[in-house]
Amino acid sequence: MKQTTRFRHESLQDSDSVKTLLNSLVDGIAKGKIALEDEDGTMVIKPKGLSNLKITASQDEKKSRISIRLTWYEDTEPVREKEIKIASK
Numbered sequence: 001m002k003q004t005t006r007f008r009h010e011s012l013q014d015s016d017s018v019k020t021l022l023n024s025l026v027d028g029i030a031k032g033k034i035a036l037e038d039e040d041g042t043m044v045i046k047p048k049g050l051s052n053l054k055i056t057a058s059q060d061e062k063k064s065r066i067s068i069r070l071t072w073y074e075d076t077e078p079v080r081e082k083e084i085k086i087a088s089k
Contacts, residue, residue: 033045052069
């Protein structure tokens with residue numbers, strides 16, 4: 001596979017597959033290494049230190065969306081710190 005500096009993947013997944021992929025991301029964050037791969041290429045990233053977490057959500061009659069963005073930098077202070085609560089109920 002071709003190693004890239006940018007990775008983008010989009011596909012339809014059922015809830016169990018989404019859960020498995022998200023759990024893999026959580027494990028990778030905990031271990032400090034996430035390997036992403038599909039038929040177009042591969043990318044390995046190594047999250048470390050403080051991260052900026054951004055979660056956005058929207059909903060209308062036909063479509064719901066949630067976006068999760070995690071950003072980290074080498075040797076910099078966090079942009080801001082806010083408390084967040086997430087419930088599955």
